[in-house]
Amino acid sequence: MNPQAFLGRVRRNATPHTILSVVIIAFLLYVVVVPLAVMIKETFIVHPMERFQIPGTLPGDATLSHWKKTFTGSSAGAFFFKPLMNTLIMSISMSILAMLIGGILAWLVVRTDLPGKKFISNLAIVPYIMPSWTMSLAWITLFKNPRIGGSVGLFQYLTGITLPDWFSYGMFPIVITLAVHYFPFGFMLISSALENIDSQLEESAELLGAGRRLTLRRIVFPLVMPAILSTFLLTFSRGLGTFGTPSFLGGPVRLYVLSTLLHANLVGQRPGMAYLVALVMILMGSLILYMDTKLLGARKSYVTISGKGGKRGLVSLGKAKWPVTVLVMVFLVCVTFVPFGVLAIESLTLIPGDYSLSNLTLHYWIGPASTSIGLRTGEAGILRNTEILRALGNSLKVGLLTALVCGVLGMLIGYTVARMRGTRFASALDQLSFMPYLMPSIAFGSAFLALFSVPRGPVPSLYGTLALLVLACAVKYLPYSSRAGISAMMQIGPELEEAATMAGASWFKRISSIIFPLQKSSFFSGLLLPFISAMRELSLVVLLVTPGTQLATSITLKFTDRGWYPYTNAVMVLIVLTVLATTWISRKLMGTDLAKGIGG
């Protein structure tokens, strides 16, 4: 191509969205590739506190000792392999459990005559909206045994039975609570896959004399299999990077997973080993991304087979209808109202572990700072505690800014990908913007820590600023809104815009008067999920917050560490209420739909 033709092509393509997309690609490369390089470098140098462990070295010298210690040394089991095994066991079992719960629920809601479907669908998303370790806090409150001292759990209070350690702490409760948090994920993905199945396929099978089981096995399963596997992989990758739950429930019985090990190594001033762990986690995440794109491709080809189906015939549950309904309801109540209620009640008890009426109090909500009432903490109730209120304010700011950044970028990416469909540029943008999705959260946080802890050339150090938190959240959640954006923009044909162009409308005019109004609800859906995620995020930000930039979630760690659960629980109740209210209001006002942003 001669230069003139090239310039001409550049000029033709240099619309605001392409320019912006080039910027976005460059930026994504910077925040994904550069931290990797920095982290790799950190694993090969001696850090200030390590110079005596690696005799004869000075900080900054090159060394292989972190690699040796982590992978081949006599303690490699404790430093890497045991936590790795625990992580795998944890992530695999909880993903399977979450997938089973989500899949069964999805099938019941989409394909059977189960009553109260709308209510069930709404309720089934709630656990996912709550911060992931809400369940583990509720678990501790319910099933605490005397091992870690303090008051006993509600269960022991009521029954007098002391629960064994394996039930109260460690792998068992971690798997259960994480599965309960992540099953909505599978529910949403598998529901939408089931909805896309042409019911004629099932009807034909029936006509040909296949029984219900055979139809399920030979037709429904193969069709939703990609969605099921995809659910598994996505849930698995979430489990990999989660920090709160294994930290709360694993700590008392000394169970380490990669995320808690990474945290302990960073806090213990062993950045070399910490970044090694982070790199392994990122590698695992990338592998999953690779496998998922393979499966996603497979799913797409399945979906195209099925045209638009007619009115769907529902499977009758027959006699099992009411028992199943009751079972589903009880389960959903147990994973939504119960944990929330437990936390709310616990935040209202003056002396934890005493559930009598006389012990009810609003002290931890609106009480004064006191060293003589209740837990004698010297901390004011959360609604008049300046530190906590500032953290709540920070959370709202980070949530709103993240949502705005994600929403706008997501739409632009969507627009670009849709308009340039089929080009290599579009698919690069598509894939790059999806990459942060599968980066284990805490590893991603540590990468940002590595990248922004010192000024690099023209890029200032953002450590200690809210901007860093917004940036980390925005990049991490961009996939939600870029997916929503892409699927929304694909639905708008180019004709409308072409007509507008003919009429002389500028790019901004076209976006604001045609594209945006058409896809308003998708746009707000793309805002909602990043907002919710930022509000409830812990794993991603735990390494990045500072005293001045505490968030509502991270500040609760301080209280949990000291055993001041009522404060933690009160803050959690507030977070959950905020998130639920936002979801509800935006659905009423903007018609947003959470499921739109997840998984595509």
Add this chain to the structure above:
Amino acid sequence: MKRTVRLSVSILMVVTLLMSLSVVGSAQTAENWNDIVKAATKEGKVVVYSTTSRIMAAAEAFQQRTGIKVEAHRLSETELIERVYREARAGIKSVDLVLIEDFPSMKELLVTPGYLVNYVPPSARKAVPESMHNPLVFAHVSRVVGYNSEKYKTAPFESIWDLTTPQWKGKVMIRDLALTGEHQNAFTELIRRSDELALDYEKRFGKKLQLREDNAGLEFLRRLSENDIIIMTSDTRIAEAVGKKGQEDPPVGFFYVYSKHRDAEAKNLAIKAAVDLKPFAGYYYDMYLQLSSNPANPNAAKLFADYLMSLEGFTPWSSDIGIYASNGAIEHHPQDMPWEWWESRLWTYDPDFAIQNRGIVLDTWIRSVSK
């Protein structure tokens, strides 16, 4: 005669010179100090990170006295060092003054690179013995081994080795060493004094200590951890768990700050420290006062430092047991023992030895505890 005169004249001259010098010196500091006070008032604000929560009370009192606003943050020891380190590396001017623990980390991460500087304010110059001037010691803090005094009238163990026996399996609580730099330092002292430790084992059990680790210190750490030790996240929780009344089989608190006993009565806890435990009853460490080398409010920091080192400034702490001022003029708490009494019972650590060996301690800990 002539010679004597000349000699006395020269002596006189020297003395006069010295006196004038010292007059000039004191005048200069006094003048400077006034400037500092003025400048501090102008700055109107000081930011402090501290590992003790009592800083809040001191901050309030200082604010009332001087009108200078104190923004105080209470952080855990590792968190504090991490923050100062990262903020300094990022070039952020956020903190002016710190009350900090964990000498090795402080030295390696913050003092050697020049992020923190030592400063001895006027109130500490005479009152604090010179051996504690660099770095300036704010106070000594003691950590002890404690038991439930409702269940046990006297300490149910004589030697720290008892806690590694099946009787105390799953009963000993300790703060996570990985998150507690001072614990790592204290255990280096167990390595350094391995012989004493091994001797104590022999005395207690009448047989020689069998080593699986390099020395008796690490062997103790390993046996203690492998005895299903319970890792806790805070000393407050340890004290509460140990001292809670009405327990059948209460746990033992290992190395928690003695100051937690201050709330025993108010919280209705039955808790006592095993003060005659062999070969040591616990350990103590120093808390230091240091200034940021890149402060936003350098003068207010000095003024607040001066206040904290004074009799009045220490008030929030002097009402506590378990913390002992470096300022000799400050009396210990009436219900506590004098510092010398504690000093003879507690171990502390050798700073250089600790810097070199705490990595091994942490490795051994992680290796022995992780499941």
